[in-house]
Amino acid sequence: MLKLFRRNPRKPTIEALYGAIVAQARLPIFYTDYGVPDTVNGRLDLIMLHLALLFERLSQGGKDDAELGQEVFDRFCRDVDDHLREEGISDLKVPKQMHRMAAAFFGRHGAYLSAIKSDDEAALAQALLRNVYLCAEGEVPDPALAVQAARLATYVRRASKGLAEQPVSDVAAGKLSWIVPALG
Numbered sequence: 001m002l003k004l005f006r007r008n009p010r011k012p013t014i015e016a017l018y019g020a021i022v023a024q025a026r027l028p029i030f031y032t033d034y035g036v037p038d039t040v041n042g043r044l045d046l047i048m049l050h051l052a053l054l055f056e057r058l059s060q061g062g063k064d065d066a067e068l069g070q071e072v073f074d075r076f077c078r079d080v081d082d083h084l085r086e087e088g089i090s091d092l093k094v095p096k097q098m099h100r101m102a103a104a105f106f107g108r109h110g111a112y113l114s115a116i117k118s119d120d121e122a123a124l125a126q127a128l129l130r131n132v133y134l135c136a137e138g139e140v141p142d143p144a145l146a147v148q149a150a151r152l153a154t155y156v157r158r159a160s161k162g163l164a165e166q167p168v169s170d171v172a173a174g175k176l177s178w179i180v181p182a183l184g
Contacts, residue, residue, distance in 0.1 A: 013068065013173065014075050021050045025049070025050050030181065042132065049108070049112065049156065052105070052108060052113065053156070055109065056109070057164065058171060076105075077098060080098065081094060111123075124156060128152050132152065159179050
């Protein structure tokens with residue numbers, strides 16, 4: 001209980017990292033050139049995508065770095081919780097929505113990182129089609145949508161590589177630098 005009243009010395013770092021994630025996910029290019037739906041769900045998916053990449057990078061450091069990744073994820077959860085309540089979701093339904101949100105995040109995290117680690121661009125594009133572009137599994141996507149998903153997959157691989165090139169100590173200190181998405 002007392003933990004709730006303690007100051008977290010890493011709060012500025014957590015806020016800097018989460019702010020960098022949100023700022024990157026809100027870049028207009030994703031919605032104009034990459035065709036990500038400019039909706040609440042589309043923006044949320046891009047935040048989860050960038051959060052998954054950061055979460056993975058921090059997990060490659062030591063225990064403190066992994067804990068920082070968890071704290072950034074917790075910050076994301078507080079943000080989502082606040083938005084659900086602002087939308088008028090009842091106090092009884094918020095925990096159920098949060099549980100679904102966490103399951104969605106970890107499902108996406110697993111799909112994206114599995115494809116990245118196995119260097120399977122087609123699997124990554126398929127995961128992005130399902131999650132970001134809302135194309136049901138087995139559904140044949142519009143060819144233009146498939147091209148956009150492939151472009152986003154290329155960006156994701158480059159962003160993951162860009163994070164991997166940054167020392168985890170710098171990232172854990174809040175010095176996060178995202179790549180610039182390529183114009184189409």
